[in-house]
Amino acid sequence: MSLRIKITPELGSLISFLCIFIFFGVFAPRFLTIESIGSMLNMAAEFGIVVVGVTLLMTGGEFDLSVGSVFALGSFIFVSAISNGVNPYLAFVFVILSGIMIGLLNGLITVKTGIPSFLTTLGTMLFWRGVMLGLSGGQTIPFQIKSRLIENAGGRFVDPFLNSVWIFLVTVLIFHLIFEHSRYGNWLRASGGNKIVGELMGLPVNKTKIQAFIVCSVLASFAGFLDACRLKTFNPLLGQGMELEAIAASVLGGTSLLGGYGTLIGSLFGVLIISALRVGLVMMGMTVYIYFSLVGVILIAAILIKHRFSVKFIKGA
Amino acid sequence: MSQVPIIELKNIRKFYGKIEALKGVDFLIYPGEIVGLVGDNGAGKSTLVKIMMGVFPPDAGEIFVEGKKVNLRSPSESRKFGFEPVYQETDLISQLNIWRNFFLGKEITKKFFIAKFLDKKKMRDITSKALDNIGIKIKNPDSDIMALSGGERRSVSIGRAWHFGGKILILDEPVTGLSVKETEKVLEYLKKIKKTGCSVVIITHNIYHVYDVADRIAILDRGTKVAEMRKEDCTPEEIMDIIRGKKKIV
């Protein structure tokens, strides 16, 4: 191998992000303003927190299609609890507990039955969406309750950035440390990379995976809570399609669909690519619908490029 | 030998569904000896390794470690006793680099307030040193496992097992699939390891691979131990005949 610059997938996602960013900077008037960058980050925050969990789980070799439903359920539990007079802090605890329970359930079903998580979480995605629609009667639930917690979680200390932007960045940082610098990160990658070898080497593969399922659901329901605090309403259609978009963002960030590889830095840029597209297209005066098509095209292009590079890399090595 | 065996397996049986892979096998390992466990494909060698490593329990039989009866419930329990495996199938994870594979399940951490972080520098250094000790030259412990040749990968596995092994190294077909040169190298490592006093079990279907280094040889045939002898008492040809089933056991 002559040129030993390793194009890691996360570096690739940084480059794609910069290309898109520069493109809009040139062609979309007012894209390079603090307001537009603010709305890009604001749009990224809640979704990005979900993507962190999805990345963790995909690195561990599993999928979670239920994040969109769990996101909405987090919002629903919080809003319906406080609307019924529950203290917001206690309602927040309910949200987190529900996330833990749902993740535990996803993990246990997957690990104990051996059903692929793509299917278990497809099942729980439909199940929780159904439960929520049933309980809410399919109605939106606005609220006007004032609380320090709600103001902080849904507000902004530094205009134009929502506080959830900082929460998202801190989440990325924490999980980056866990991925790169903890024993758990090593085990998770090993469990996702080769479960059998992981078990032969004495790793608690199933426990590691269940923990990842729990983290993923907790982050999704937490993001739903943030959404409720920001919009001061619950909407039963919340989070639909989020699961696939989250996988797309994670894959754009270099996470392997086959498990064993993923980085939070990559996912951060994956999320930013997606929200830059959303904001940039609107600023260019295009219809929002083209956004989905573009994400699809970029996703396929990114995977093709990555595939070319990794083939070369292995051949050259 | 009047010593207590490090591990002793008594009357071990193992079924895979209806197939009886081990039909009541006795096997023991004394400190500091090299045992060759030979037999044709399907004899049950790998199954025996996995029982010693706690991958699954036997369906019948007892296991003693240094004289005490134990249940080996998981690979991490066996590893705690100082047994280290090199499996026949790959035992490295291609998505992890060399040092992450080397320390998998045995990571070194350092405390930072309440959190424990990987001590990467220490693990890189130890990996390089351990592999260097055994005679494996690795330029960079951060290299991809996929960038190594088959022989180099096997060397990393053996280096790892030796580093953590304290008591017994169990090598399942360590030279199968390697080139002649690579095979010679691996046999060199084994001689080095023997000098350190660690016990080694070498599993192979080819007696010529172990005859040089082994002290004792046990032969498995379709789930039964058909012979066991000190190396001085037999020639490799005789052993080959037993494996092929040509020679009756005396």
Ligand SMILES: Nc1ncnc2c1ncn2[C@@H]1O[C@H](COP(=O)(O)OP(=O)(O)O)[C@@H](O)[C@H]1O
């Ligand atoms: N996981 C398994 N499931 C079913 N049968 C198995 C399995 N592993 C091994 N066997 C069978 O058990 C017998 C012994 O296999 P093994 O221990 O791998 O032998 P060896 O290592 O000596 O070649 C063989 O007949 C093999 O087909």
Ligand SMILES: [Mg+2]
């Ligand atoms: Mg075998």
